[in-house]
Amino acid sequence: MDSLLEKNDKAMMARCVELSRIAVGKGEYPFGTVIALDGQILAEAINHTVRDGDVTRHAEVIALSQAQKAIGREQLRHYTLYTNIEPCAMCSYCIREAWIGRVVYALSSPVMGGFSKWNILRDDDISGRMPQIFANVPEVVSGVLAREAQQAWRDWNPLAWQMIKLRGLLTEPPCPYHDHVHVRPAHSRSLWHYLQILLERTRQSRVETQAPDAQENSHL
Numbered sequence: 001m002d003s004l005l006e007k008n009d010k011a012m013m014a015r016c017v018e019l020s021r022i023a024v025g026k027g028e029y030p031f032g033t034v035i036a037l038d039g040q041i042l043a044e045a046i047n048h049t050v051r052d053g054d055v056t057r058h059a060e061v062i063a064l065s066q067a068q069k070a071i072g073r074e075q076l077r078h079y080t081l082y083t084n085i086e087p088c089a090m091c092s093y094c095i096r097e098a099w100i101g102r103v104v105y106a107l108s109s110p111v112m113g114g115f116s117k118w119n120i121l122r123d124d125d126i127s128g129r130m131p132q133i134f135a136n137v138p139e140v141v142s143g144v145l146a147r148e149a150q151q152a153w154r155d156w157n158p159l160a161w162q163m164i165k166l167r168g169l170l171t172e173p174p175c176p177y178h179d180h181v182h183v184r185p186a187h188s189r190s191l192w193h194y195l196q197i198l199l200e201r202t203r204q205s206r207v208e209t210q211a212p213d214a215q216e217n218s219h220l
C-alpha cells in the first residue's frame with residue numbers, strides 16, 4: 001500500500017471508529033461507515049436498527065443510499081466504503097450491486113461476514129453471469145486500525161466484548177502482514193462491465209435531458 005493511500009485509509013477508518021462511538025451514545029450498536037474518495041467523505045452513517053426498530057437499517061446500507069442519491073452508482077466504482085466491522089451478507093450484496101470499487105474494514109466477522117462467512121464481496125460468479133447488475137470484485141482490505149476498532153467495542157460493553165471474543169464473532173483478520181493489514185486486489189472489469197457503464201451513462205444523460213420537461217409538465 002502506498003503511503004498516501006495508507007494515510008487516507010487510516011483517517012477514514014478513524015472516522016468510522018469515531019462514528020461507532022457516536023452510535024453508542026445514540027443507543028445503537030457500535031457500527032460506523034464512511035464512503036470516500038481520496039480522503040474526501042461523500043457519505044457517512046451509523047446504524048438505525050434500534051431507533052427505527054428495523055433490522056435492515058445497517059450503517060453501510062444507509063451510507064450507500066446517500067451516496068447513490070448524491071452521485072449515482074456509475075461513479076461509485078471509484079469510491080471506497082470504509083466500515084469498522086466486515087460488512088454482513090446483506091450489506092455486501094448492496095455493495096456489489098452499488099458498484100463500490102473498494103472495501104476497507106478493521107475487524108473480521110467470521111460468523112456473519114459477507115466475505116469471511118459467505119463470499120459475496122469476492123464472488124466472481126455473480127458479476128461474471130450478471131454484469132449488468134453486479135460490479136466486478138472490489139479490492140478488499142482488512143485489519144486497518146483493528147486495535148482502535150476493538151477498543152471502541154470494549155468500551156461500549158466490556159462483558160459483551162468478552163463474549164464476542166470467546167465465541168469468535170469478531171476477530172482480527174487472519175494472514176497478518178504489513179502491520180496486520182491484508183489486501184486482496186480488485187478483479188479487472190469484463191467487456192460486459194464496460195458496456196454496462198456505457199449504457200448507464202447513456203441512461204443518465206437521457207434522464208438529465210428529460211428532467212426539465214418533466215418539471216415543466218408538473219406545473220401544467
Ligand SMILES: [Zn+2]
Nearest residue numbers: 058087088091
Ligand atoms: Zn450489514
